[in-house]
Amino acid sequence: MNDAADMDGQVALVTGATGGIGRATARRLGEFGAHVVVTGRSRERGEETVRDIERAGGSAQFFRADFAAMATVRALADEFRDRYDRLDVLVNNAACSADARRLTADGHELTLAVNHLAPYLLTHDLLDVLVETPDARIVNTSSTVHRRGGVDLADLRLESNYDALAAYARSKLANLLFTTELAARLDDIPVNAVHPGFVPGSGLYRDGSLPVRLFTALAARLPVxxxxxxxxxxxxxRLAVASDTTGTYFEGREPAHPDPRVHDARLREHLWNVSAALVGIDPDWP
Ligand SMILES: NC(=O)c1ccc[n+]([C@@H]2O[C@H](COP(=O)([O-])OP(=O)(O)OC[C@H]3O[C@@H](n4cnc5c(N)ncnc54)[C@H](OP(=O)(O)O)[C@@H]3O)[C@@H](O)[C@H]2O)c1
Structure with a gap:
């Protein structure tokens, strides 16, 4: 459990807060006094999160956004900027794990689009608000599974031999490559990534293959x-409240060593440039 913190007057944006770890994070930031903007596709579950935060004495607003579509990500950033003039913490948490290979309407592999391209673009589009806010922070959600991911920049659409775990692991490695590269490029805003822990009871495994669903359903019943x-x-x-480190990968509350590929500056730059091209922005940012 985190110690209490004072976030009175601060604005936090938590993506993927209609359930799971994002909802729990949003609740906690609301309890600390932050106004929390929560996003997801389900209006019903988003409004439930808002009510939860309000019941605990906090304030929140839900924005509906499907991260499979980059135009929706941009619209979310515009809507945010219309309503708010500060962003103290951006928590990029939304993610999915697609059981079968799917391409989005933009032509991207779905897991890469939702888990990596969307936070890449959202961070880009909200960066000026973050820069204007004193002591702003960025927290990205990765996973230990990043170590099993491969980034073949020539096959970003995973044309051959789709494997759900490999697609998810790749997106989580991309989260870490992005975190480290952004931290290297940004002077004033700490950017860190976290593996939250294995949570078999969250919604992440809902769309997994049958063996994954059976394993996680069983694991969710075993307290150990x-x-x-x-x-x-x-x-x-912890990182959303305050951060004295940047470009660091955490497992839970402890700093940890990421896969060595995260230190490969060429790979990071390559992914950065390819991501910019895929979402249609100038790679020369921030
Ligand atoms: N659970 C674990 O064991 C585990 C382990 C390591 C890392 N993580 C990471 O922790 C983070 C949270 O995962 P979780 O376990 O809490 O999963 P979850 O319960 O499935 O929550 C995922 C959140 O992302 C949103 N989301 C999914 N697809 C979306 C889309 N296309 N557009 C917009 N939002 C979308 C969902 O909202 P809607 O359905 O309303 O869109 C939901 O709010 C993820 O980044 C995940 O990779 C989880």
Missing amino acids: VGTSVAEAADGLV
């Missing part, structure tokens, strides 16, 4: 396996 959403939120909350 994995962790709860509330505990998993700890690492995100």
